[in-house]
Every structure is written in structure tokens, then in C-alpha cells.
Amino acid sequence: MNPSKIEFQRYRDFGQIINATFEFLRENFRQLGKSIVFIVGPFILLTGIFGGFYQKNIFSFTSTTTSLSDFGIVTLLYILSIFISILTMISVVYSYILIYLKRTDDLVIEIDEVWNGVKSNILKVLGITLSVGLLLGILFIIILLPLIFIFNLQDNPFAIFPLVFLVMIPIVYLGNKLTVIYFASLYEEIGLIEAMKRSFFLIKNKWWFTFGLIFVLSIIQGFMGFLFQIPQYIAMFTVAFNSMDGNGVDGLTEIIFIVTSIIAAFNFIFYSISLVAIAFHYFSLVEQKEAKGLLEKIDSI
Secondary structure (H helix, E strand, C coil): CCCCCCCCCCCCCHHHHHHHHHHHHHHCHHHHHHHHHHHHHHHHHHHHHHHHHHHHHHHCCCCCCCCHHHHHHHHHHHHHHHHHHHHHHHHHHHHHHHHHHHCCCCCCCCHHHHHHHHHHHHHHHHHHHHHHHHHHHHHHHHHHHHHHHHHCCCCCHHHHHHHHHHHHHHHHHHHHHCCCHHHHHHHHCCCHHHHHHHHHHHHCCCHHHHHHHHHHHHHHHHHHHHHHHHHHHHHHHHHHHHHCCCCCCCHHHHHHHHHHHHHHHHHHHHHHHHHHHHHHHHHHHHHHHHCHHHHHHHHHC
């Protein structure tokens, strides 16, 4: 094993996980960044383009040039491109880490290697995403329906706020319990049910730690991503202000929407921060509960 490589399989506290995450990203910035740009980049680009048309349609929805069907198609394509971008990002980052863990030489990880990993892993990532999404959706409906009758929304419309809060509590709880499901499934080469059980087992008694880690990383990502979204916000406020004077969305404004939306879409890149941190968190949890890294070191003596 290359002694200069970052060791994943060890216990780390809160600050050490964050430090290790940024150390890994710094040391692998070039190769991982290239993999993200060339593999995920086209889908991010499409997300930006569809996002620009989506914003344009919002501001011109009342005009005769934008029908309800056109608006629906653009919205669907926008959501689909976001979905594919997230799936591909998960597959790229975790495929890269899996190659990194197996690599025993000093050779750099090439894009072709990552692409082969993505082709092998993306269907599993898709299956996990759809299954977890379906599970959370069913849970949402099961909780929501009785609460609608309890709160009597028809007579108490403001009850929607406590209702949403009550519905989100179990959704957030379950989602947090499944934080390491992707990496556990890919690294341990196990199926959906086994990965769910594994994630529940590892997160047990570490729910608040995991929630805090994701919360802090979300703030970091949000701040960094906000820099990419500034041009988009400026464009939106400018068009909204001009719309008050009766000015519609012309060709130039449409181009501005698309360009600024493409720039904003590249904040997807910062999602890699959480993915890498979750991988470090996974190994830290495994080490705390099973001491696999320690046992391997003892066996190697």
C-alpha cells in the first residue's frame, strides 16, 4: 500500500472527518475533478439549459407564447436532468473512491477507470434511489392522510405549517438512518435490503452525530454553491423588476437566463464534499463497531 495515501479505514471524530474530506479533495482535486467534469458535466450542462428555459417560462407563463404543455415538458426535463446529474455524481465519486482504496501503486486514477466503475455501479445507485424514494413517498402519504383529517385543513388552512413539520420529522429520521446506504452497498457489494440493514446498524446510536455532520456540510456546500448562483439571482431580480413595467422576456433575456442557470447548475460539484465525507463516516462507524481496520493490522503483523 502506498504510505502517502489517506487511510479511510480508521476511527475519526467530527472534526477529523471534515478535515480528512477536504484533504482527500485537495490531493485528488485534479483527477476527481476531471472525472466529474467529463462524466457528470454534460448532465449538469443540460440541467443548466433546462433550468434557464424553466425560469424563462415562469416569467412568461401568462403570455400566449408559453402554453401549459410546454411549461410541463420543460419542467419535466429540468427535474429529470437534476435527477440524472445526482445519480451520476454519486456513481462517479464513489467509483473513484473504490478505485482509490484498491490502488496499491502511485499511478493516477484515469477517467477511463472511473467511467468503467460508473457503468458498473450506476444501475445499483439508480435502484437504491428509486427504492428509497418510494419508501419515503409511501411513508409521507401514510403520515399525511390521517393528519389532514386531524388538522381539518379545509377549515384551518394555517394548520398546514405544523402538519408539514410533523410529516417531515419521520422522513428526516429515516433519511438520516440511510445516510451510508449507497457506499455500504457499493463497497461491501451487497443488495438493497442488506444495505438498508447495514446502514441502520451503523447509524444506530450515531443519529445525531450523522445529522450534525450532514447539516454542517450542507452549510459549507450551500455557501460555496451560492457564489455560483449570484448571477442567476441578479438576472431573476432584474427581469422581475422589468416585468413590473410590462416588459416581457425577450431573446436576450432568455439567453441570460440560460447562461446564468448553467453557471448556477455547476454548484452540483460541491455535492461531492458530502459524498466523500459520508465515505469517511462509513469507515469510522465500521471501525467503532467492528474494528475491522485494527483486526487487519493485527493480522498483518
